Amino acid sequence: MTQRIFARLLAALVLMLTATTLLAQGLSGDVPTIDIKNGTASATPIAVIPFAFEGAGLPPDTDVAAVIGNDLNRCGQFRSLPKNDIVEYPTRGSEIKYPTWNLLKQAYILVGRQIENPGGDIRVEFELYDVAKQQQLLALAITGQRTGLRDVAHQIADLVYEKITGVRGAFWTRIAYVTATGTGNNIQYALMVADSDGYNPQTVVRSREPLLSPAWSPDGTKLAYVSFERGDSSIYIQEIATGAREVISARKGINGAPAFSPDGTRLAMTLSFAGHPNIYTMDLASHQLTQLTRGFAIDTEPKWMPDGQSLVFTSDRSGKPQLYQIPASGGAATRITFQGDYNANASIAWDGKHIAMVQGNGNVYRIAVLDKTTGDSKPISVGSLDDHPSYAPNGSMLLYTATEGPRDVLYAVSANGRVRQRLVLADGDVREPAWSPYRQRGQ
Amino acid sequence: MKLPIRVILTAVVAGAALAACATKSTKPPVAQTAPQAAAQPENNGGKYTVESLDTDSCLRQRVVYFDFDKSEIKPEFQAQIACHAAYLRQFPGARVTLEGNADERGTREYNLGLGERRGNAVDSALVAAGASASQLNVVSYGEERPVCKEHNEACWQKNRRVDIVYTAKQ
Numbered sequence: 013m014t015q016r017i018f019a020r021l022l023a024a025l026v027l028m029l030t031a032t033t034l035l036a037q038g039l040s041g042d043v044p045t046i047d048i049k050n051g052t053a054s055a056t057p058i059a060v061i062p063f064a065f066e067g068a069g070l071p072p073d074t075d076v077a078a079v080i081g082n083d084l085n086r087c088g089q090f091r092s093l094p095k096n097d098i099v100e101y102p103t104r105g106s107e108i109k110y111p112t113w114n115l116l117k118q119a120y121i122l123v124g125r126q127i128e129n130p131g132g133d134i135r136v137e138f139e140l141y142d143v144a145k146q147q148q149l150l151a152l153a154i155t156g157q158r159t160g161l162r163d164v165a166h167q168i169a170d171l172v173y174e175k176i177t178g179v180r181g182a183f184w185t186r187i188a189y190v191t192a193t194g195t196g197n198n199i200q201y202a203l204m205v206a207d208s209d210g211y212n213p214q215t216v217v218r219s220r221e222p223l224l225s226p227a228w229s230p231d232g233t234k235l236a237y238v239s240f241e242r243g244d245s246s247i248y249i250q251e252i253a254t255g256a257r258e259v260i261s262a263r264k265g266i267n268g269a270p271a272f273s274p275d276g277t278r279l280a281m282t283l284s285f286a287g288h289p290n291i292y293t294m295d296l297a298s299h300q301l302t303q304l305t306r307g308f309a310i311d312t313e314p315k316w317m318p319d320g321q322s323l324v325f326t327s328d329r330s331g332k333p334q335l336y337q338i339p340a341s342g343g344a345a346t347r348i349t350f351q352g353d354y355n356a357n358a359s360i361a362w363d364g365k366h367i368a369m370v371q372g373n374g375n376v377y378r379i380a381v382l383d384k385t386t387g388d389s390k391p392i393s394v395g396s397l398d399d400h401p402s403y404a405p406n407g408s409m410l411l412y413t414a415t416e417g418p419r420d421v422l423y424a425v426s427a428n429g430r431v432r433q434r435l436v437l438a439d440g441d442v443r444e445p446a447w448s449p450y451r452q453r454g455q
Numbered sequence: 456m457k458l459p460i461r462v463i464l465t466a467v468v469a470g471a472a473l474a475a476c477a478t479k480s481t482k483p484p485v486a487q488t489a490p491q492a493a494a495q496p497e498n499n500g501g502k503y504t505v506e507s508l509d510t511d512s513c514l515r516q517r518v519v520y521f522d523f524d525k526s527e528i529k530p531e532f533q534a535q536i537a538c539h540a541a542y543l544r545q546f547p548g549a550r551v552t553l554e555g556n557a558d559e560r561g562t563r564e565y566n567l568g569l570g571e572r573r574g575n576a577v578d579s580a581l582v583a584a585g586a587s588a589s590q591l592n593v594v595s596y597g598e599e600r601p602v603c604k605e606h607n608e609a610c611w612q613k614n615r616r617v618d619i620v621y622t623a624k625q
Contacts, residue, residue: 222599224563244594245567266571266595269564282564289568310568326565332524333565357562370562377560397606399562415559418604444563 055091055431056176058084058120059113059143062095063136064103067128072158076126076136079165082209083183084173086433087408088426093118105139105148113143120149122172126161133157136164140172149175162211173408182406183208186448188216188226188235189411189422193440203237205252208404208447210422210435216252226446227270235446236260236270236279247281249296260294269313273320273340280304280314280323291325293340304342313357316340318364324348326356335369335382349382351389357400361407366427368392368401368410379412381427392429402447403427411445503542505624513538517619519577520612523558526572528580536577539619540584547587550623553577555595558611563597570595577617592622 060081065071081092093116102108103125113121124138133155140150150171156164163184170181185208193200201223206213217223221240228235229249236249247267250257261267265284272279278293283301291304291314305311309329316323322340326333333356336345349355354372361367364384371380371389379393379401397415404410408427413420414434420441425432435442508514516535519528528536543549555574557566574593582588603610 222596224567224599240596240599265593266567268567282568284568284571289571310565310572312564312568313562326562328524328565333561354561356565372561375560397559415606 055089056120057091057093057116057118058122058172058176059093059098059116059118060084060122061098061101061103061124063124063126063138064101065126065128067126067134069128069132072126072134072161074161074165076124076161076165076168077122079162079209080122080169080172083166083169086209086424086426086431087173087183088428088431089173089177089408105141105151108141110143110146118143120172120176122168124168129155134161134164136161136168138168140175162207166207166209179408180406180450182404182408182447182450184451185405186232186451187402187411188228188444188446188448189437189442190223190226190444191438191440191442192222192420193438203235204437205235206437210437213437216250216255217257224444225269226444227272228446228448229272230274230276230449232449232451236272238268238270247279249279260299265289266312271314271316271323273316274318275320280316282312282314291323291338302342304338304340305345315358315360317360318362324358324360324367326358335367348384348387349389350387352380355380355382355389359401359403359410361403361427362405363407366403366407368403368412370399370401379410379425381429390429392425392427393423393432400444402445404447405450411447413443413445501545503545505546507542508621508624511538514542519573519617519619521573521615521617523560523611523615524569526569526576528576533580536580537584540581540586543581543586543590546625547590548623548625549621550590550592551581551586552592552594552620552622553581554600554618554620555593555597556600556614556616556618557598558614559598559601559606560611561598563599567595567597570597573615573617577619 060077062077084090084092100109100112102123104123108121121141121143122138124136127135129135135153135155137153139148141148154164154167166184169183173181186205187208188205191202191204201219203216203223203226204213205216216235219239219241224238226235226237234249234251236247238245238247242262245267246262247260247270248257249260261281263283263285266282266289268282270279270281278295280293282289283292288308289310289312290306291311293302293304309327311325311327313326314323322337324335324337327336333354334347335349335355335358336347338345352371352373356370359368367382367384368379370377376396378391378398380389380391382389393412395414399413401410401412410425412423414423420443422435422437422442422445423432424435513534519532553574555570557569571593574595578591578593581591601614603613
């Protein structure tokens with residue numbers, strides 16, 4: 013079983029390596045290897061049948077059905093039928109023999125075909141059926157270039173996810189993260205952007221000095237981040253497509269933890285030029301600062317609530333780091349975490365009710381999710397030095413990092429904590445993941 | 456000017472840490488702090504030369520270690536603070552960057568704050584002992600520049616530190 017998965021991954025890897033863009037990157041680790049840590053019996057079974065190719069030329073390299081199946085598996089709410097258990101290969105609704113899929117206990121079946129257009133584009137037609145009801149749920153087509161079929165596959169996965177769960181899918185999104193490769197004085201840092209499954213990595217910026225805390229603009233076109241390239245920490249905003257960038261703050265002391273407001277007009281950050289790390293917001297049009305917190309504590313890691321009316325941040329004002337909430341206009345901060353010795357670096361789900369954070373107890377640091385309505389928090393990771401949670405825009409999954417032996421590695425975990433998948437994206441350490449907002453076409 | 460000193464110091468610290476890490480010692484770093492305690496600031500009466508930075512047993516101590524999530528300077532580092540303050544008072548042109556660091560536990564941004572707090576603690580102690588604030592600059596690297604990369608207390612305690620880096624000797 014694992015051998016078969018490995019063989020398929022290897023095949024995918026070989027195919028991917030033929031792409032010139034990846035060859036140019038020269039890093040064997042640029043193609044993610046993926047292992048699912050644990051499945052879940054309660055996940056909805058779905059058969060994603062390999063899509064047929066209808067055209068004169070060679071079939072595209074991308075196995076669209078495999079990309080869709082992996083997406084659905086990764087979110088924890090679905091269990092796609094393993095390829096070797098697929099016994100029939102319908103490519104359209106009229107070819108589905110329902111007793112077969114009933115026998116295999118499948119709730120849904122997705123079939124499709126890739127049709128080569130005269131111009132060389134591929135039109136991917138797909139149909140989703142409810143097996144028990146023998147009822148069509150979706151029949152749509154998305155056209156893409158041969159080289160863009162992973163994007164098409166993620167968009168199909170999003171539509172399937174939304175049709176069945178009623179929640180918008182977030183597979184066609186991107187992730188930003190920092191890699192650190194090499195050791196000692198040869199260490200190289202890079203801020204990367206990749207598809208949500210780790211494929212198609214692109215370098216946004218490289219540095220000999222540490223890079224930290226990437227944060228997406230709400231329109232998904234820019235990243236704010238912290239770089240030490242000037243010797244001390246500075247905050248930059250960089251346009252992903254063009255590479256154009258701007259220094260936002262290079263004041264004395266710490267310039268850290270940038271976070272765009274939901275409307276994109278302001279950037280929250282940590283600045284210590286006045287003596288101690290405090291939370292500020294900057295109007296991005298005028299660069300005018302507003303100081304939100306005061307005092308001698310370490311106040312950092314500001315994150316906006318989805319309504320933009322308040323922020324959650326980390327502070328050790330009570331002795332150890334805990335999460336607090338403060339109005340965006342300033343004022344009194346309210347402590348919101350009371351379980352665990354150490355709670356820091358919030359990632360707030362779109363509903364504003366679930367807040368993921370790093371929770372430390374003794375020497376064990378895990379990702380926990382706080383239910384803000386009850387005040388209870390539950391761990392969703394199992395490591396001992398886990399860090400930096402980041403919610404998908406639909407709240408169905410999170411990214412975080414774990415330290416395993418000498419390396420920092422990236423995990424995707426379902427919001428319920430049941431399915432964990434390690435994404436190995438680089439030869440060295442992978443840190444500071446940030447899940448993008450929903451993508452818009454053309455990005 | 457700035458770079459070679461940093462490189463040498465980093466190499467020395469990294470070398471020491473590597474040796475320490477390689478032995479997988481679980482002992483507290485008594486071996487590292489004991490010589491400092493023994494090294495009294497014998498000649499703080501204007502007798503330092505620039506070469507003293509390389510030869511004086513106290514001035515050669517340039518790392519201050521801290522307890523977990525703490526920034527108080529422990530008594531065994533007072534002698535080290537005092538001799539560097541004396542040197543800085545004697546050479547008003549000397550400049551020092553205090554590089555604050557934290558161990559890997561906890562979040563990177565919080566650890567930036569913690570590293571700065573430790574750097575500020577050494578800054579204040581040097582000023583209290585006679586150095587001029589204008590000679591000192593604090594930079595926090597948080598957990599970004601560990602000298603030891605294993606995941607245990609023996610290693611962590613080497614990373615909870617402030618490196619005293621001379622950027623100008625006189």
